[in-house]
Amino acid sequence: GEDVEQSLFLSVREGDSSVINCTYTDSSSTYLYWYKQEPGAGLQLLTYIFSNMDMKQDQRLTVLLNKKDKHLSLRIADTQTGDSAIYFCAETGGYQKVTFGIGTKLQVIP
């Protein structure tokens, strides 16, 4: 079945760039997503990318997609303490079911 993998933890200093990586197995994925979960809250859609795109930029967020390697990354420029959260990578499978990774906890050190 579909699988989405991401590392568990990332620590960066405030003002630096953060890069969160994700790999997926489903070659038929049409959309790939990044969600953010703050403590005590539900998941919030940050951004998404269509599978025929290589890159998408939205203010401080840059998503890179390497479809050949099934690799997705989220870069957060000028990381702030408010960016501390868990970030989930997700993709749509062939039956329009979304598969989530286990989440990467981003810790921003002041």
Place this chain on the structure above:
Amino acid sequence: DADVTQTPRNRITKTGKRIMLECSQTKGHDRMYWYRQDPGLGLQLIYYSFDVKDINKGEISDGYSVSRQAQAKFSLSLESAIPNQTALYFCATTDTLRGYGYTFGSGTRLTVV
């Protein structure tokens, strides 16, 4: 008001009790989902519904049941709660998976003792 509302926000229940978690949405979305979140396991799909007459099992449906009472309401029941059902439960909605993703509720933290 939130687009997707889950009640209750927190619940402690005893083993063997029946419990219902409720979800309502004002987005007008057709599709509704119930997920369970456990530390280190990400989100696992329990049940999903594409319209009022449609109910589908997800990855971990055993021990759970659902009811889609209306387009806007989707409830999750644990008929006889057990401790390993202690988790954070999320309801999510979408009208299409073509780029819009899900809208999530704030979650229900359920503890079974």
